[in-house]
Amino acid sequence: MSDYAVRPITEAECRPTFDLLVRSLHGNPPPDERWERVRESWTAEGRTGAFHDGEPIGIASSFPTTLTVPGGATLEMAAVDGVGVRADWTRRGVLTAMMDAQLHDFAKRGFPVAALHASEALIYGRFGYGVATRMATMQVKKPAPLREGVAASGRVRLLSTDEAIETIPALYRRMDSGRPGAIVRPDLWWPIAFNWHLYADGGNHRVAVHTGPDGDDGFAKFHVVPQNTYLDPERGAALEIHDLHAANPEALAGLWRFLLSVDLVEVVNVRGRPVDDPVGLLLADPRRAQTIGVDDELWLRLIDVPAALAARTYGAAEPVVLEVQDRMLPGNRGRYRVGSDGVECTGADADLQLDVDTLAMLYLGGWEAGPLALSGRITGANAETLARTDALFRTRTQPWTGTHF
Incomplete structure (x- = not known):
């Protein structure tokens, strides 16, 4: 006891x-x-x-x-x-x-689902959570002008702390990217995850807003960290971006143009960007932008497997029968026929077997079936079945959450 x-x-x-x-x-x-x-x-x-x-x-x-x-x-x-x-x-x-x-x-x-950000990667797989999205850590060394012809119209303004607290939640709600993995930020999220940093370190965190033809359409929260020392007093600072979201490519380009133009800054660092972030393509010298790391972001847990599978759409391919195991929620165990026409429980022979954490990795389109089979996470599948699985679960853009909690 x-x-x-x-x-x-x-x-x-x-x-x-x-x-x-x-x-x-x-x-x-x-x-x-x-x-x-x-x-x-x-x-x-x-x-x-x-x-x-x-x-x-x-x-x-x-x-x-x-x-x-x-x-x-x-x-x-x-x-x-x-x-x-x-x-x-x-x-x-x-x-x-x-x-x-x-x-x-x-x-x-x-x-139907739960999710978390894992402080330690060895903990949550045993509870059925799988890495469903990944994020890039990027560094841009200045000078890094944008290419001629990059659409970056509009203007950028800096907000006071009170203005940011008042303005940004409503702006984020309007920017529905439709990207798999995105989440709503409820009212209770903002004080502890956004406002907290604005009050930290004497108010060193700033918020910039981009305004396009139809109004505000993007924002960035950042702060500047000195890098100069006694032996290197003239060294420029590092600008660190903590939250960057844009409703359209023009707003994204406009925000990057502003962030890369801040004076007395040597390098711009950002963690938590989508792995397909296009900043390098925006620059006249793409080598000035480097992806220096790719880490796990959202760990997803399917609580109700039938409901979760039925909620998303699938690509054009012949159906695949998945046999799912779930140690902690045994009601999820079973076989599911997944096809472009939908999902149903079935008694047919399985084309592949996987645990619920691996199904979570497939679910948002962030991983391909082949590497998951190579690692032993998917069993019983031949090459043709893995190709069909990829065709069904693949997404047009890489999934990304962009919200820490």
């Missing part, structure tokens, strides 16, 4: 569990003034805690949002935005107990 209890938290336990999460990630809990700024983002709803003698020792939290899937439809999604275990309670089953309770709660509440 365990000496801890796993249950939903109460409103009175919001602050202690938030502090626990911050400490588990090796941070310092916020002072009262800063806590009040993010308090509305950390409610008891959707948060499961582990408790020993009434004290929190673990937290697994989430909030509701929606996910864009291939074809443009949206699915209700549980966004897992904070998981942590107190350092003296790790390796004792606390995390597994919380994740099991959370997944069954998601199923009970009717979420």
Whole structure:
């Protein structure tokens, strides 16, 4: 019998569990003034805690949002935005107990999918989460002028902190890219994930907005980090972009033109861009832009496999019968016929077998079936079946979320 209890938290336990999460990630809990700024983002709803003698020792939290899937439809999604275990309670089953309770709660509440950003890559696969989108870390060394003829009309203006907090949420809501993997940013997301940085470091973070013929259509949040030293006093700073979204190519080009024109800056760094980001093609010298890393971004978990499969569209190919295994949610186990005309449960022989985490990797179109088979994630498939699977699940653009939580 365990000496801890796993249950939903109460409103009175919001602050202690938030502090626990911050400490588990090796941070310092916020002072009262800063806590009040993010308090509305950390409610008891959707948060499961582990408790020993009434004290929190673990937290697994989430909030509701929606996910864009291939074809443009949206699915209700549980966004897992904070998981942590107190350092003296790790390796004792606390995390597994919380994740099991959370997944069954998601199923009970009717979420077809859940997703998270993983602090450690070895943890979440065993709970059925798979890497569904990837992100690029890029560096652009100045000078880096744009090519002649790049469409970059419009203007860019800088916002004050108050203007940014007021303006950017509505602007983001208007910019529906339709890209698989995109999520809605609910009201509770902004105070803790966007506004927090605007108040940090003495207000060093800035927000630039691009305005085109039809109004505001893009924004970038960034800050500047000095790189000069005693021995190199004239070295330019690094401009670091933390959030960049544009409704159209002209707005994207206009924002890059502005960011690359900021004076006294030697290099522009950005993490979390789509792997098909075109910034290098915009430059007169494309070598000035380098992708210096590609990392996992959104880890997706299919809670209701039939509902999730039915929500997206598929390419033109002969159907494939998938045999899906799910250790934690056994109701998902079964065979599914996936074709351009839709999805149905079937008793037919399977063309391939895979676990639910691998199905999540295929789901948004971010991976091809061949490498997944080579790694042993897909079994029982021949080359022709893998080609059909790719034709069905492939998407026109690479999936990307672009929102951290």
